[in-house]
Amino acid sequence: MGEGLAVLVAEPGPLERSGTFERSAGGAEANVAVVLAQLGVSAAWLSRVGDDGFGRYLVAELARAGVDVGAVAVDPTRPTGIYIKERGGGSGTPHDLPSSESRMHYYRSGSAASALAPADLVAPPLVRADLVHFTGITPALSESACALTRSLLDRPRHGSTISFDLNYRPAVWGARIGAAADELAAHVRGADVVLLGADEATEIFGTGDPGALRALFPEPAQLIVKNDKHTAIGFDGEQVVEVPALDLTVTERIGAGDAFAGGYLAALLHGADLRTRLRYGHLCAAAALTASGDAAKLPPPQELRHLAGLPDAVWTGLTYPPSADGTIGP
Numbered sequence: 022m023g024e025g026l027a028v029l030v031a032e033p034g035p036l037e038r039s040g041t042f043e044r045s046a047g048g049a050e051a052n053v054a055v056v057l058a059q060l061g062v063s064a065a066w067l068s069r070v071g072d073d074g075f076g077r078y079l080v081a082e083l084a085r086a087g088v089d090v091g092a093v094a095v096d097p098t099r100p101t102g103i104y105i106k107e108r109g110g111g112s113g114t115p116h117d118l119p120s121s122e123s124r125m126h127y128y129r130s131g132s133a134a135s136a137l138a139p140a141d142l143v144a145p146p147l148v149r150a151d152l153v154h155f156t157g158i159t160p161a162l163s164e165s166a167c168a169l170t171r172s173l174l175d176r177p178r179h180g181s182t183i184s185f186d187l188n189y190r191p192a193v194w195g196a197r198i199g200a201a202a203d204e205l206a207a208h209v210r211g212a213d214v215v216l217l218g219a220d221e222a223t224e225i226f227g228t229g230d231p232g233a234l235r236a237l238f239p240e241p242a243q244l245i246v247k248n249d250k251h252t253a254i255g256f257d258g259e260q261v262v263e264v265p266a267l268d269l270t271v272t273e274r275i276g277a278g279d280a281f282a283g284g285y286l287a288a289l290l291h292g293a294d295l296r297t298r299l300r301y302g303h304l305c306a307a308a309a310l311t312a313s314g315d316a317a318k319l320p321p322p323q324e325l326r327h328l329a330g331l332p333d334a335v336w337t338g339l340t341y342p343p344s345a346d347g348t349i350g351p
């Protein structure tokens with residue numbers, strides 16, 4: 022559940038020099054839904070789009086990926102949100118970024134999705150889902166969207182799991198930034214599965230240390246901390262497991278966290294153990310890190326299954342992407 026955005030990916034270099042943009046679909050929760058569908062999970066996307074070309078494009082893209090879009094509302098009074106992805110060209114010219122870095126420019130204030138509200142709680146996907154996933158972007162969209170996510174956390178779960186990815190986006194909080202730390206902490210405390218990056222956790226909660234974060238947030242049954250040293254540490258009840266990421270050359274980072282979440286949650290829904298869930302997260306993130314759009318083209322399911330099941334000694338030091346013969350090194 023969350024906002025979908027039309028993404029305009031600029032050619033590498035500062036925007037003032039970019040004349041060509043490639044359109045793709047984005048939005049953190051929509052990205053997760055696409056990964057889930059690719060991994061064989063029956064996934065629905067709950068959102069609101071404008072009655073415009075970008076809204077129709079997003080809905081069609083999600084449907085093409087196998088996601089149920091039946092509950093997406095069309096709002097004729099508000100536009101679909103957009104973001105422009107400025108990509109580094111590494112040229113060293115003024116305003117250019119290093120080549121693997123990118124910058125997001127949002128055009129989404131007052132968007133159709135910002136009108137998400139508690140009335141959306143009755144949408145069929147929210148009522149019947151085994152797992153509901155959303156991120157810290159949704160409560161940042163507006164007061165009404167924040168009221169929706171808070172109500173979702175507060176209402177009886179009836180066995181369904183709530184998954185929350187921190188996704189701290191100061192630019193989306195805008196004038197409401199003063200409420201961000203308390204709101205996000207309340208969402209972390211109220212969810213069952215929480216995913217966060219050590220860097221964003223440091224920014225908003227003052228620490229990215231996994232042990233300190235667990236001490237701060239003992240409530241969610243599962244807490245996953247992805248850290249700068251490219252590992253992920255998972256806490257699940259009494260269990261603590263650390264899994265290193267794959268060795269790769271980053272093309273572009275945006276969307277990697279969503280891919281990680283999709284991989285982790287798909288493995289969770291398929292009943293996998295914590296180590297396997299974290300490996301699925303890393304594998305899907307690797308596919309996103311080596312692509313320039315938000316979306317990751319994943320290796321076939323049987324290859325993912327094989328890789329996720331490798332002995333620890335083989336997993337550590339694996340490189341991505343697969344070589345021409347279909348194997349993954351070294």
Ligand SMILES: O=C(O)C(=O)C[C@H](O)[C@H](O)CO
Nearest residue numbers: 047048049158275276279315
């Ligand atoms: O930043 C956001 O609000 C988005 O949803 C855009 C991107 O798709 C998202 O950041 C990727 O995680």
